[in-house]
Amino acid sequence: MAIQATPYLTFNGNCREAMNFYKACFGGELMLQTVAETPLAAQCPAGMQQHIMHAVLANDSLLLMATDMTGPAGYVQGSDMAISLSFDNEAEIKKCFEKLSGGGVVAHPLEQAPWGAWFATAQDKFGKVWMFNCEKAKA
Secondary structure (H helix, E strand, O other): OOOOEEEEOOOOOOOHHHHHHHHHHOOEEEEEEEHHHHHHHHHHHHOOOOOEEEEEEEEOOEEOOOOOOOOOOOOOOOOOEEEEEEEOOOOHHHHHHHHHOOOOOOEEEEOOOOOOOEEEEEEOOOOOOEEEEEOOOOO
């Protein structure tokens, strides 16, 4: 079983600025994907089209992910970070999701996401937010 844990930061519309700042601090390659570049664009208002749906900053020793997208409660400073878990096995993601979400709150059930992976989000019984992602095996 291989699981990679990555910090996932949420910003209030300034993800692009923050991630460029972190790139200046840490170096590495920065990938920014706007709402307009995703299948979800039609579901989002015009004012959100240039917000960052997903950002990745990577170098040889760091992986940092971020977004401008918030949950139903909106942006709440102090609860604006999650731990993203990447799995290489569907059985493992299901088992880990069931255990970590037990006694907590499931924000997004484990299901296939628009990008083709299994994905879920849950807050554990201690209030910590976890994101679960498992890319589907290539045929």
